[in-house]
Amino acid sequence: MKKKKYGMVIDTKTCVGCGACVAACKTENRVPEGLHRVWIVEEVQGKFPTLQMEIRSERCNHCSNSPCVTNCPTGASYVQKGTNIIQVDPEKCTGCKACIAACPYNARFVTPAGYVSKCSFCNHRLEKDLETACASVCPTHSITTGDLTNPLSKAARLLKKRKSKTLIPEAGTKPNIHYLI
Numbered sequence: 001m002k003k004k005k006y007g008m009v010i011d012t013k014t015c016v017g018c019g020a021c022v023a024a025c026k027t028e029n030r031v032p033e034g035l036h037r038v039w040i041v042e043e044v045q046g047k048f049p050t051l052q053m054e055i056r057s058e059r060c061n062h063c064s065n066s067p068c069v070t071n072c073p074t075g076a077s078y079v080q081k082g083t084n085i086i087q088v089d090p091e092k093c094t095g096c097k098a099c100i101a102a103c104p105y106n107a108r109f110v111t112p113a114g115y116v117s118k119c120s121f122c123n124h125r126l127e128k129d130l131e132t133a134c135a136s137v138c139p140t141h142s143i144t145t146g147d148l149t150n151p152l153s154k155a156a157r158l159l160k161k162r163k164s165k166t167l168i169p170e171a172g173t174k175p176n177i178h179y180l181i
Contacts, residue, residue: 004083005064006121007148007176008132009155009164010057015142017042017055021134025059028122028133035109037119038134054181057134057143060107060119061167061175062086067102076116084176085123090115104171121145148176 017040025031025038038059046052066086068077076092077099079085088099088108093115100108100116108118122132126145130136135143146155158164159178166175 002149004147005149005176006062006083006085006126006145007155007159007178008059008062008121008135009144009146009158009178009180011140011142011144011158011162011180012054012056013180014140015055015057015138016140018139020137020139021057021143024133024137025119028125029120031117032112035111035117037107037117056179058105058107058167059134059177060086060103060121061105061173061177062119062121064174064176065172067104067171067173068099068108071098071102073098080123085121086118087120087123088116088118090117104168104173105175 019040022036022038029037031037038057041056041058043054044051062085064084069079069086074092074094076089078087080087095110095114108116111117125132132145135145144155144158146153148156150156162180164178164180166178
């Protein structure tokens with residue numbers, strides 16, 4: 001069986017920062033109050049009067065070169081078999097925070113139960129051929145998920161058609177979350 005390389009493509013030209021993705025993730029994944037797996041960033045660039053604002057939905061980047069996995073001393077952070085999705089096994093996690101320190105995206109947190117959590121790419125939904133919770137509720141259809149190695153997937157087609165960027169490319173993590181610009 002061929003390994004799937006899941007990715008997410010987020011359109012910064014259509015995202016309005018409504019927070020529906022944040023609410024859907026919190027609800028779908030029962031994220032504890034005050035914590036989040038997904039968040040909205042508003043970034044202003046330029047110099048007055050020629051300013052531009054970019055709005056983007058951020059989360060774990062499910063990196064191909066993931067420092068969270070290589071720095072986890074217990075193996076709790078791992079690459080899910082058959083995919084590139086980075087997961088956390090709460091049973092193996094000691095809450096040491098090595099993965100938190102290693103992640104350049106601030107995408108992890110310690111739960112009240114003492115283990116680390118993060119975006120799971122809604123794996124339980126992917127297994128049923130459903131979109132991630134965040135993509136399924138986006139009112140502007142700014143979030144697209146799919147197998148980036150499948151040229152027929154909408155995510156792969158968007159990346160081929162539009163200019164995109166990843167966050168903190170200089171970190172060398174090879175993120176699989178792409179932002180259309």
